[in-house]
Amino acid sequence: MDQETVASLRSAIVLLARRLRQQVAGHDAPTPTEMAVLGRVGRCGPMTPSQLARAEHVQPPSMTKIIESLEGQGLLRRQPHPTDGRQYLVVRTQAAEALISASRQMRSQWLVSHIDRLSVADRQAVTAAAAVLARLAEMP
Amino acid sequence: MDQETVASLRSAIVLLARRLRQQVAGHDAPTPTEMAVLGRVGRCGPMTPSQLARAEHVQPPSMTKIIESLEGQGLLRRQPHPTDGRQYLVVRTQAAEALISASRQMRSQWLVSHIDRLSVADRQAVTAAAAVLARLAEMP
């Protein structure tokens, strides 16, 4: 991949992330990072805070705050760890499942509404790249 | 594009943006947003602060700070506006051109090194999507 494409991709990621953040600003909705955490717990099942911190590349104290916020919104609950009294497991609530599967809610969000305005070919390109970008973001 | 793909794309964007930000933390290098501004001035030529703020979807006071920082790093300079005494134009310096065309510098950065580890097919998918994502990020 040439330099110019990389520079353009980086700018696009940064700008998209900012615009996604602005969509929720002020509202009482999960922030993009919080949505990412909900998504991860859904994909991977119950997880400990430190597992989540490593996966999302934030420090443990930051994950503490994110979990507190999601718990306060009723989207996550804590479950005692089966063998280790220091740890606990984070689980999605029914409210989170509802939020996530509520397609109307999702479709009203910025990203979907903008993707819908792309051409079919462009949408296919983004769809094909989505999984790759997800793997890229996970790389050690 | 189905809901799950959108959710995964959103998480990937948020996570990639965080990891890009962590790459420059503490160093005396342009932040991702600053690089985006440098790239935009390169693509569009000399621009006023308010044009840049609109393009990057930040508020004018935020752009003031970004321009100050880039000017402090010697990557941008101000040029009087030809017809309007209130405005000024922002231009890239030779140092910025050097920074941007220094492929070694670029290639040492996180994004390129990780993209290089993708398979050929994956790299093609990301390359194809890069321009689309850039357009997506620009949409009104």
Next chain:
DNA sequence: TATTGTTATACTCTATAACTATA
């Protein structure tokens, strides 16, 4: 009076360091 840019201030997100509890 309207617009451009800046200053002052505050909020959000995330980090580091120090602390508590359990292994």
Next chain:
DNA sequence: TATAGTTATAGAGTATAACAATA
């Protein structure tokens, strides 16, 4: 003593509101 999580504190990035200068 080592590890998981939390509390306290700080910094980066960006926002809103109020102001100054020019159109």
